[in-house]
Amino acid sequence: MYLQKVSYKRQQVPDSSIYPFNIAWMENFQCLEFPSNVTFFVGENGTGKLTLLEAIADQCDFNTAGGGRNSYFEVDQAESALGEYIRLSWSPKVTKGFFLRAETFYHYASYIDALEDIPSRKYAAYGGKSLHHQSHGESFLSLFNNSFGGKAIYLLDEPEASLSPVRQLSLMKIIKDLEDTAQFIIATHSPILLGYPNATIYNFDNDDLETIRYEETIHYILTKRFLQAPELILKELFQEDEE
Structure with missing residues (x-):
């Protein structure tokens, strides 16, 4: 691992009653350690996964809008x-x-297109053509396959947003191929990606950031339950509307 720990400088915070300093887990937050090369952040929307990932990107001098140090x-x-x-x-x-923000990747692709450089050179890290000339999922995988590698840290926010289940498996293979030299911190809702072997999973849903096993994540529990009995789940869900 390259990044060993994130520590919170609580004493320097001017007002802990305002966002994002009033997020539930931040009241007890002191530090977060990274014992493995692949770490996942999980939790409901609004629990601060992206907030922390974005802060790490900021301290890495990556563009917090998405991209690397020179974006x-x-x-x-x-x-x-x-x-x-x-x-x-x-x-x-x-x-x-690199800091991948799924929600702003369109803007990153437009930024690359606008660079004043020889097309064959500026698109070399993206499969040789504009990211706008590829599907959303293809553009993500072009970035992962052609730009990622070596001693580096990659911060990914919901990379599954444009990836089919098959493409998510492709991403897992890319991570596996790079894991010996690169570190990944990934905020995700994907029960597929979370199944990556020997990864550290931090749960953001409670008052303390704690590690949990894959089988303890709500993503695994709900997906397994739905696949085992979809009719029952849908019946329970739709009955709530009727009541």
């Missing part, structure tokens, strides 16, 4: 309010990497 474009609501209040502990520090 110069902006989108609304991409600034990290938490970034200056965390400290990263490295062993050793790496400067190469």
Whole structure:
């Protein structure tokens, strides 16, 4: 692992009653350790997964709108309010990497298109053609296959957003091929990706950030239950509307 720990500089926070400092788990938050090269953040929407991932990206000097250290474009609501209040502990520090924000990837693709460079050179890291000339899922995999590699840290926010189940398995294979030299921190809702072997999973749903087993995630539990008895699940769900 390169990134060993994230520590919270609580004493420097000006007002802990405002967002994002009032997120439930931040009241008890001191630090988060990374014991494996692949770490997942799981939890419901609004629990602060992206907030922490974005803060880590900020301290890595990645563009918090998405991209790496040399990606110069902006989108609304991409600034990290938490970034200056965390400290990263490295062993050793790496400067190469990428922050994937699924929600802003369109803007990143437009930024690449607008670069004044020879097309064959500026698209080399994306399969040789504009990301806008590929499907959303294809563009994600082009980035993963052609741009990722070496000693680096990759921060991925909901990479499954545009990937079919088969493509999610392809991403797992890419991660496996790179795991010996790269570190991944991934915020996800995907029960497929969460099944990655020997990964660390942090649950953001409670008042403390704690590791949980894959089989304990709500993603695994609900998916398994639905696949075993979809008729029963749908009956229970639709009965609530009728009542």
